[in-house]
Each structure stands twice: as C-alpha cells, then as structure tokens.
Amino acid sequence: MPALANKTYFNFGGQGPLPSPSLAAISGAFATIQELGPFSDNVWPYVNRTVGGLRQRLAAWFGVAPERVAFTENVTAGCVLPLWGLPWEPGDELLVGDAEHYGVVAALEELARRHRLRITSLAVADLTEDGDATAGAVGERLEAALTPRTRLVVLSHLLWNTGQTMPIAAVAARLAGHPRHPWLLVDAAQSLGSLPVAEAAAAADIYACTGHKWCCGPEGLGAVAVSERLLEASSPTLIGWRTLEHDGPGAGGYHRDARRFEVATSCTPLFAGLDRSLQLLEAEGDADVRLAAIRQRSRQLWDGLQRIRGIRTLMTVPPPAGLVSFTMADPGGAPLDPAAVVKQLGDRGTWLRTLESPRCVRACTHLVSTADEVEKLLAQLTQLSVG
Amino acid sequence: MPALANKTYFNFGGQGPLPSPSLAAISGAFATIQELGPFSDNVWPYVNRTVGGLRQRLAAWFGVAPERVAFTENVTAGCVLPLWGLPWEPGDELLVGDAEHYGVVAALEELARRHRLRITSLAVADLTEDGDATAGAVGERLEAALTPRTRLVVLSHLLWNTGQTMPIAAVAARLAGHPRHPWLLVDAAQSLGSLPVAEAAAAADIYACTGHKWCCGPEGLGAVAVSERLLEASSPTLIGWRTLEHDGPGAGGYHRDARRFEVATSCTPLFAGLDRSLQLLEAEGDADVRLAAIRQRSRQLWDGLQRIRGIRTLMTVPPPAGLVSFTMADPGGAPLDPAAVVKQLGDRGTWLRTLESPRCVRACTHLVSTADEVEKLLAQLTQLSVG
Numbered sequence: 001m002p003a004l005a006n007k008t009y010f011n012f013g014g015q016g017p018l019p020s021p022s023l024a025a026i027s028g029a030f031a032t033i034q035e036l037g038p039f040s041d042n043v044w045p046y047v048n049r050t051v052g053g054l055r056q057r058l059a060a061w062f063g064v065a066p067e068r069v070a071f072t073e074n075v076t077a078g079c080v081l082p083l084w085g086l087p088w089e090p091g092d093e094l095l096v097g098d099a100e101h102y103g104v105v106a107a108l109e110e111l112a113r114r115h116r117l118r119i120t121s122l123a124v125a126d127l128t129e130d131g132d133a134t135a136g137a138v139g140e141r142l143e144a145a146l147t148p149r150t151r152l153v154v155l156s157h158l159l160w161n162t163g164q165t166m167p168i169a170a171v172a173a174r175l176a177g178h179p180r181h182p183w184l185l186v187d188a189a190q191s192l193g194s195l196p197v198a199e200a201a202a203a204a205d206i207y208a209c210t211g212h213k214w215c216c217g218p219e220g221l222g223a224v225a226v227s228e229r230l231l232e233a234s235s236p237t238l239i240g241w242r243t244l245e246h247d248g249p250g251a252g253g254y255h256r257d258a259r260r261f262e263v264a265t266s267c268t269p270l271f272a273g274l275d276r277s278l279q280l281l282e283a284e285g286d287a288d289v290r291l292a293a294i295r296q297r298s299r300q301l302w303d304g305l306q307r308i309r310g311i312r313t314l315m316t317v318p319p320p321a322g323l324v325s326f327t328m329a330d331p332g333g334a335p336l337d338p339a340a341v342v343k344q345l346g347d348r349g350t351w352l353r354t355l356e357s358p359r360c361v362r363a364c365t366h367l368v369s370t371a372d373e374v375e376k377l378l379a380q381l382t383q384l385s386v387g
Numbered sequence: 388m389p390a391l392a393n394k395t396y397f398n399f400g401g402q403g404p405l406p407s408p409s410l411a412a413i414s415g416a417f418a419t420i421q422e423l424g425p426f427s428d429n430v431w432p433y434v435n436r437t438v439g440g441l442r443q444r445l446a447a448w449f450g451v452a453p454e455r456v457a458f459t460e461n462v463t464a465g466c467v468l469p470l471w472g473l474p475w476e477p478g479d480e481l482l483v484g485d486a487e488h489y490g491v492v493a494a495l496e497e498l499a500r501r502h503r504l505r506i507t508s509l510a511v512a513d514l515t516e517d518g519d520a521t522a523g524a525v526g527e528r529l530e531a532a533l534t535p536r537t538r539l540v541v542l543s544h545l546l547w548n549t550g551q552t553m554p555i556a557a558v559a560a561r562l563a564g565h566p567r568h569p570w571l572l573v574d575a576a577q578s579l580g581s582l583p584v585a586e587a588a589a590a591a592d593i594y595a596c597t598g599h600k601w602c603c604g605p606e607g608l609g610a611v612a613v614s615e616r617l618l619e620a621s622s623p624t625l626i627g628w629r630t631l632e633h634d635g636p637g638a639g640g641y642h643r644d645a646r647r648f649e650v651a652t653s654c655t656p657l658f659a660g661l662d663r664s665l666q667l668l669e670a671e672g673d674a675d676v677r678l679a680a681i682r683q684r685s686r687q688l689w690d691g692l693q694r695i696r697g698i699r700t701l702m703t704v705p706p707p708a709g710l711v712s713f714t715m716a717d718p719g720g721a722p723l724d725p726a727a728v729v730k731q732l733g734d735r736g737t738w739l740r741t742l743e744s745p746r747c748v749r750a751c752t753h754l755v756s757t758a759d760e761v762e763k764l765l766a767q768l769t770q771l772s773v774g
Binding site: 001002003006007011014015016017018023026027030031033034035037038039040041042073074075076077080081084101102103104106107110114210212218219220221235236237238239240241243244247263264265266267268269270342343346351353356 | 389394402404405421468491597657
C-alpha cells in the first residue's frame with residue numbers, strides 16, 4: 001500500500017489506502033478493455049464477468065442473493081436513489097438517527113419537502129456504552145419514537161462520529177411488527193470492510209456501502225443491498241440503459257432485480273479494483289477475525305487515550321470497531337481546536353480528521369495499523385496535550 | 388491508442404479508444420492521491436485542482452461560465468437529474484424528438500407517470516437532407532408541435548441513429564418566444580468531441596455529455612452544462628456532500644451553481660484522464676478543424692457506400708459529422724440482418740455496431756480514422772453484399 005509508505009495513517013473511515021495489486025487490476029482492466037474493444041462484441045463477456053463477479057462476491061459478503069445487489073457511484077446514491085421511487089403519502093414520518101451523515105440528512109429533508117413528509121429524530125449519538133447497553137437503549141427509544149405514521153427509519157450500522165454500532169437486525173425485527181412495517185435504510189459507509197455485515201445487510205431494506213473506505217477499493221464505486229419488498233415497491237428514478245430489462249425502444253420495462261437502480265455507463269475498471277481489494281481482505285481471515293484485529297488496535301488506542309490528561313474519548317468503553325473519536329483540552333482545561341490538532345499531527349506526518357458534530361478528532365485503526373503506529377500517535381498526542 | 392493496434396475500429400460513438408497518455412494520467416492520479424493522502428489535508432488541493440481544471444476546460448468548450456458545469460457519472464445522469472427538481476404541473480407536455488436514446492425516453496416516461504405529464508413526439512428521424520433543409524423542417528415541425536402546455540423539448544444535438552444534426556440554437560431561440568418558455572434538454576452524447584458545441588451548449592437549459600465517446604476519455608465521467616434559469620428553478624434530487632455549500636450539519640443549503648447537481652465521492656483519477664484526452668484533441672486543431680477532418684472520412688465512407696449495391700445510407704447527403712448509418716440487402720434485394728453483418732465484420736477484425744430503431748448498421752469515423760481503413764471497410768462490405 002503505497003499510501004502507507006510515507007505517513008502514519010488513521011483515516012480509513014475517510015478513504016482507505018489502495019493496495020498496489022488493486023491499482024494494477026484497474027490499469028489491467030483498462031488495458032484489457034482497450035485490447036478487446038472498447039466497444040465490440042469481444043468486450044462484453046469481459047465486462048459482464050467483471051461486474052458479475054463483483055456482484056457475486058458482494059452478495060456473499062451481504063448474505064443475500066446477487067439479484068438484491070445494485071452498484072452505485074457512491075454510498076449516497078445507494079442510500080438515496082431507492083427512496084425517491086417509494087410510494088410516500090403526505091404526513092408519513094421519517095425517523096432519523098441523530099448521528100447520521102449530513103449528506104443523507106440533507107437528501108431526506110428534500111424528500112420530505114417535496115412529498116410533505118415529517119422528519120423525527122431518534123437520539124443515538126449519546127449512546128457510548130457497550131453493545132448490550134446500547135442495543136437495549138436503542139430498542140427502548142425506538143419503541144417510544146415509533147408512531148402509526150412512521151414509514152422509514154434511518155440508521156447507520158457503524159456511526160461515523162461516535163464509532164458506536166447500531167443493532168440493525170433487532171431494529172429490523174421490531175419494524176416488521178409495526179402495522180405499516182416502516183422501511184429500514186442503513187448507511188453502511190463505515191461498516192463494509194470493517195464489521196461483519198451479513199446479518200444487517202440481509203435485514204435492512206436499503207443497505208448502502210462504498211468500496212473506497214474500509215474495503216480499500218478505488219473511489220467512485222459503491223453498492224447497495226435492497227430487500228425483496230423494496231424491489232416490489234420502489235420504481236427507479238434515475239433511469240438509463242442499465243435500468244432497463246431489454247435494450248432498444250419500447251422494450252420491456254425495468255429490471256425486476258436490483259439492477260433497476262443502476263443507471264448507465266460506469267467505470268468497469270473500478271469494479272476490477274474493488275474485487276481485488278476484497279480478495280485481499282478475504283485473505284486476512286473472515287469478517288470476525290478481521291474485526292478482532294481491527295479492535296485490538298482500536299482498543300490499544302482507546303486505552304492509551306484514557307491515560308492522556310485532557311483527552312476524552314466519545315466512547316466510554318473500548319470501541320466496537322475501528323473508529324476512535326475524542327476531544328482534547330489543554331492543561332488548564334480549555335478545549336483544543338480539533339482542526340489545530342489535526343493540522344499539528346499532519347505536520348508530523350500523522351493523519352486524522354475532524355468531525356463537526358460533535359466537534360472532535362477521529363482516528364481509525366484498520367488491519368494494517370501497527371502497534372508501533374498507535375504508540376507513535378499516543379506519544380504525539382501526549383506532546384500536544386501538554387502544549 | 389492501444390485499442391487501434393489490433394483492429395479496424397468504427398465505434399467511436401459507442402466508446403472512444405483511450406490514448407496511452409490518458410491512461411498514464413489516470414494511473415498517475417491514483418498514485419498521487421495515494422502519495423498525498425488518500426484522505427489528508429495534503430490531498431485536497433490536488434483533488435480540487437484536478438476537478439477544477441477540467442471544469443474550466445469544459446466550460447471553455449461549452450462557451451459558458453464554469454459555474455454552469457456539473458460533473459456526472461454519465462450522460463444519462465446529466466440529462467435526467469436536473470429534470471426531477473423542476474416545478475412540473477399535471478398536464479404539462481414534454482415534446483420529445485423521435486430519434487432520442489431509449490434510456491432517456493424511459494426516464495422521461497417515468498417522470499411523466501409520476502407528475503402526470505403528457506409526452507408528445509417531434510418527428511426528426513426522417514430528416515436526412517442537408518443542414519439548411521433539416522433546420523427548416525425542424526423549425527416548421529416545432530412550430531406545429533408546440534402547444535400552450537409545452538414545458539420541455541428534448542432533442543439530441545447529433546442524432547445517434549441517423550447521424551443528423553439538430554439546429555439547437557434556433558430551437559432555443561424559438562422556445563424563448565413561447566409564453567411558457569419551455570426548457571430545452573439536449574442529449575449531447577454524440578456531440579462533445581465531435582461537433583463544435585459552444586453555441587448549442589450555451590443555448591440549451593440542459594446540455595449533457597459524456598467523456599468516453601468522441602472525447603476518448605475514460606468511461607464513468609460525464610458533464611452537463613445548465614442554464615442560469617434552470618439553476619434558479621431546479622432543486623437537486625440526488626443529494627450528498629458535494630451538493631451542499633458547506634460541510635457539516637445544518638449548513639447553508641445547496642450550492643447556488645451547477646455543483647448542486649453533483650452528489651458525493653467520484654473517481655478523481657478519471658478527471659485527470661479526461662482532461663488529458665481533451666488536451667490531445669485540442670492539439671489536433673479547433674473544433675471546426677477537427678470536424679472537417681472527421682467529415683472528410685465520413686464523406687469518403689458515405690460516397691463509397693453509395694457505390695455498393697444493396698446498401699442504403701440513412702443520410703441522403705454526406706453526413707454532417709462522423710456517424711454513418713446504413714442498411715444492406717443481398718443481390719436479390721432481401722434485407723441482410725444488421726447483427727449478422729456486424730458479426731461477420733467483427734470476425735475480420737472490423738468493428739461497427741447495430742442500432743434498433745431504425746434497424747441498421749452504424750459506422751463512425753473520427754480523427755484517427757485513416758483513408759485506408761475506410762477503403763478496407765468498403766471492400767469488406769462489398770464482399771458481404773455479393774454474399
């Protein structure tokens with residue numbers, strides 16, 4: 001991973017480093033497409049094999065049939081596109097977790113404005129304890145927040161700010177018992193490649209991911225797993241030749257399967273790159289094994305942060321995955337500006353990021369993170385904390 | 388162009404060959420992003436320069452301010468996304484040329500279904516004469532087809548099937564005089580990189596292009612030029628962090644400019660690749676010079692086709708650009724199946740494509756097409772025509 005050669009990197013939740021074999025797969029795919037085509041009868045079997053192979057692999061990760069997987073340019077498109085074709089009624093309520101990404105929130109606000117829906121909030125950002133306590137609290141709060149008009153619930157699988165995980169399968173089970181069976185949209189931007197996703201992906205109606213964060217694939221390619229009942233109910237909105245079952249004019253309507261949410265020409269070589277990155281992850285062990293390795297480093301970091309005066313981690317227990325967010329104060333107790341902290345670390349070749357809500361610094365540990373790198377970060381933070 | 392090394396290629400309107408310097412630019416951008424980031428304060432200036440530089444270059448091609456240019460994954464997204472946020476009223480009419488791509492037609496049908504709009508048709512597929520005659524006929528037919536309820540007119544700049552050009556600026560001028568000033572959507576899939584586009588792009592409300600056909604850029608990146616009045620009237624529908632003026636929660640709404648139609652993470656290296664391809668085209672001369680070279684070859688092909696018994700070109704005069712469509716019949720006058728013709732030519736290493744409506748074969752000539760290649764194609768077609 002060339003990105004890791006010249007820096008100490010903790011921004012896997014922003015973008016993962018691209019392994020050299022994945023870049024080679026991308027360049028190789030461009031070359032193969034040029035050799036066979038780019039537009040010829042000779043090239044289509046290669047393109048179909050590349051796209052279809054990745055669909056099969058992701059379906060296996062998601063624990064669903066390949067017919068439930070659609071490709072998108074990014075996680076946002078995967079979250080938002082299936083929503084626009086659902087049969088909304090004025091007054092329907094969208095129950096949205098208060099730790100969702102502002103991009104998805106803005107999309108929901110526009111959907112609500114046009115269809116005269118109501119957005120209500122589910123507090124989850126303050127849940128910083130262990131998995132059982134969190135699942136219990138989410139269950140109770142969901143129970144209290146659901147109304148007869150609730151039509152959609154929106155939660156991330158792994159919250160991008162606090163680093164907490166949400167009990168997606170349990171939420172899905174609860175929604176199945178609601179008279180209107182609200183749709184469950186899960187932003188999985190931080191989960192694919194970091195958590196085991198099969199249970200949640202199979203349970204959600206919309207489980208939207210990107211390949212360029214924890215999967216360490218190229219930027220510009222994501223995927224979404226959708227439920228059978230969503231496929232029945234939702235019409236495509238952004239429509240192009242890939243949406244349609246048959247080429248040509250007046251032909252037979254939209255794909256019955258998840259390809260109805262695909263649009264038109266995408267960059268096939270990116271599919272080859274992501275496929276290679278997923279293979280490399282698979283070679284490191286199954287999803288549980290990989291999560292254990294990620295958590296070993298995030299635990300090391302979280303433990304170390306507890307020992308630095310002025311640092312407060314958002315999670316009050318060791319993190320359930322690889323996201324470790326925290327605030328800092330100087331020896332007098334005055335808050336340190338997260339942007340200044342990130343800049344000072346960046347000047348030392350160590351990369352973290354700021355978050356706006358809550359205002360904090362976030363470090364991510366992944367499979368490639370070493371114990372030495374975590375110790376180095378802790379030493380740098382200790383130095384900053386004493387000014 | 389490695390794609391041209393092992394075949395005789397006439398499918399530039401399907402996908403253009405990627406020049407080696409453009410592939411090198413893509414690979415180089417991936418490497419630079421890894422070296423600087425992939426997610427760090429060091430990488431954003433490079434990303435912004437790459438995206439902003441291409442926006443400037445395309446704005447110059449379009450003859451509009453960069454603020455009117457948005458990037459999309461493909462031409463379909465550029466055509467369709469701006470439509471969903473317009474204030475439609477039930478009964479509004481969409482006047483659609485009868486030679487539009489079936490993907491765009493399907494998107495318009497879904498828009499019409501949901502908003503209870505009416506689709507009407509403007510016949511242009513039968514216009515096969517010279518530019519003046521065609522412009523006159525389009526003007527007359529448009530006049531007859533417009534009604535007080537017309538709210539959108541949809542035409543391609545260069546028709547993908549017949550290869551005819553549409554008088555876009557004149558149509559725009561006529562629509563400006565209509566009491567409701569209908570929006571003008573132009574599918575420019577075949578025009579960017581083939582025709583001079585500035586006059587039409589500046590006149591249309593939505594002028595949507597792709598980089599992977601006549602521009603010879605990578606697949607998976609397109610752009611759309613939108614009018615000032617469309618920016619005023621249309622809300623974004625597919626919304627993500629790139630749509631928003633400021634990062635972070637509750638921040639100040641959508642970009643005022645065309646970035647309101649951009650969504651979230653795209654593949655930045657593709658921008659570097661397309662920029663390089665456009666530079667290579669610029670080095671061949673200005674848009675008029677390039678079109679003259681394209682037409683020299685399409686004229687050679689069209690002339691030669693007139694001399695082959697059983698072949699009928701769709702255009703009754705030499706083509707205005709590089710698309711040359713035709714049908715074939717055997718010596719007895721029975722139509723030859725276009726798919727069989729394309730396959731037989733493909734077996735000889737010569738690549739054309741079929742079209743469904745009208746059912747025909749299409750060959751494209753571009754700057755890189757040689758006189759020898761055209762003669763070779765004519766000889767192969769002559770051979771096929773005599774069985």
